Amino acid sequence: MTTSQIHQCVEFIAQADGLLITAGAGMGVDSGLPDFRGEGGLWKHYPALGRAKIGFTSIACPDAFTSNPRLAWGFYGHRLRLYRDTVPHEGFLALQRWAMGMEHGAFVFTSNVDGQFQKSGFDSKRVMEAHGSIHHLQCLNGCMFDIWPADEFDPLIDEDKCILSSDLPACPHCGEIARPNILMFGDWAWLDHRTEIQRAALIAWRKKVTRPVVIEIGAGIDIPTVRRFGEGFNAPLIRINPQADEVPTKNVISLRMGALAALRLIDQSIH
Numbered sequence: 001m002t003t004s005q006i007h008q009c010v011e012f013i014a015q016a017d018g019l020l021i022t023a024g025a026g027m028g029v030d031s032g033l034p035d036f037r038g039e040g041g042l043w044k045h046y047p048a049l050g051r052a053k054i055g056f057t058s059i060a061c062p063d064a065f066t067s068n069p070r071l072a073w074g075f076y077g078h079r080l081r082l083y084r085d086t087v088p089h090e091g092f093l094a095l096q097r098w099a100m101g102m103e104h105g106a107f108v109f110t111s112n113v114d115g116q117f118q119k120s121g122f123d124s125k126r127v128m129e130a131h132g133s134i135h136h137l138q139c140l141n142g143c144m145f146d147i148w149p150a151d152e153f154d155p156l157i158d159e160d161k162c163i164l165s166s167d168l169p170a171c172p173h174c175g176e177i178a179r180p181n182i183l184m185f186g187d188w189a190w191l192d193h194r195t196e197i198q199r200a201a202l203i204a205w206r207k208k209v210t211r212p213v214v215i216e217i218g219a220g221i222d223i224p225t226v227r228r229f230g231e232g233f234n235a236p237l238i239r240i241n242p243q244a245d246e247v248p249t250k251n252v253i254s255l256r257m258g259a260l261a262a263l264r265l266i267d268q269s270i271h
Contacts, residue, residue, distance in 0.1 A: 007185070008253050010269045018209030020105035021095055022230040024111050026241060030089045030260035032112060033082070035218075037235045046075060048162035061185045065140055067246015069177050073164035076180050079156030080134050083114040091263035092120035098270065106243040107205045111219070111226050113182050126205070128198040130225055131192065136181040139171035147181050148174060206233075216240065217259045238266075 013019070025035040034045045036056050043050030049059060055070075058064065064072035098104030108117045108127040113134045118124045137150050156166035169178040185191045206212070212235040219226035219241065230237055237252045240262040255262045 002158075005255065006265055009238050009255075009266050012213045012238060012253070013098050013112050015211060016213035016236075017102050017211045018205070018213075019095070019099045020108040020195075020206075020214045020230065020233060020235070021108045022214060022216045022225045022226045023108065023117070024112070024217070024219035025112070026220070027091075027259050028086075028088075028112060028114055029194075030091065030217065030258055031086050031116065033086060033116075045105060045211045047076075048160065049075070055247070057185045061264070062140070062179065062189055064186050065177055065179045071162060071169055071208055072162045072179075073155065073168060074157055074162040076134065076182075077164050078157045078159065079114075080150065080155060080161070081151070083116070083134060083148060084163040086116065088116045088120035089260050091217075092117065092122070094123055094263045094267040097267070099139075104205065104209045105129055106143055106156065107202055109202065109226065109229055111223070113180070125190060125201060126181050128202045130183075130229075132182040132195060133194070134179070134180045136171060136194065138181045138191045139174060140177045140179045140189070141171075141174070142191055143171060143176065144173045145191055145193065146171075147191055147194050148172070150180075153178075157170050183221055212236075212239070217263075 013027045029035055036042045036045070042056045058074050059072065106122070106126060108122055110117065110127065110129060111128065113131055113132050115135045117127050129152065135150050136147050138147050146246055150271065153169045154166070155164055157163070170176065171178050171239065178198045181191060212233060214233050214235050214237040216227065216230045216237060217240045221227065239252060239254045240257060240259055242256060242258050
């Protein structure tokens with residue numbers, strides 16, 4: 001990272017009339033959230049799963065809610081409580097300040113299911129959650145095609161065993177177990193119409209923006225949904241990533257840094 005790179009980032013932002021924020025798991029690390037595909041991985045944060053040799057793709061799949069629903073909800077219920085309790089880092093506010101100076105403001109495209117953008121103050125109508133949200137539930141069988149908020153679900157977790165000790169959430173229509181409205185591995189029952197409404201809003205926003213800038217933060221390469229979306233936006237792109245910082249095209253600035261450190265540097269130069 002060089003001073004000239006930061007100055008170029010400031011120029012990209014100053015010339016834009018709309019800010020697209022594309023974010024992966026690395027965005028939440030500086031708020032204290034785990035990145036299960038990062039160093040340490042799942043078993044560091046959930047040792048009970050490590051002792052049972054249960055990998056991420058095995059617990060983050062619909063079959064887990066059928067074969068062992070209390071274990072599946074032990075994992076997802078713990079995450080739900082964690083995300084509810086986490087305070088988003090100040091980098092979220094910096095992004096909001098920059099967007100306020102743009103004619104069309106910001107829109108967020110994220111693979112994160114944690115709701116941290118909305119919690120930090122971003123307009124929920126300007127966020128597309130490509131993989132769904134842990135703060136919403138659906139029937140395990142997808143009955144009635146209904147998605148509802150998880151606000152009334154207050155999971156109690158035996159953290160040593162990674163087991164839900166309170167009642168399992170139930171579908172209000174058929175009484176079947178409810179699951180998070182999240183796209184999981186091998187998932188053919190995920191209800192995506194909430195996300196598709198968000199996608200339509202993003203498309204409508206994009207049509208109004210003539211000089212967009214894309215800021216990509218902490219997007220991984222194992223599942224490159226976020227990276228590919230931002231790269232295909234045909235706009236100046238600022239890639240913030242402490243590891244996978246490669247750039248495929250011109251008009252891209254790569255900052256090999258964590259989210260908060262990079263956003264602070266840019267913010268200090270703007271102000």
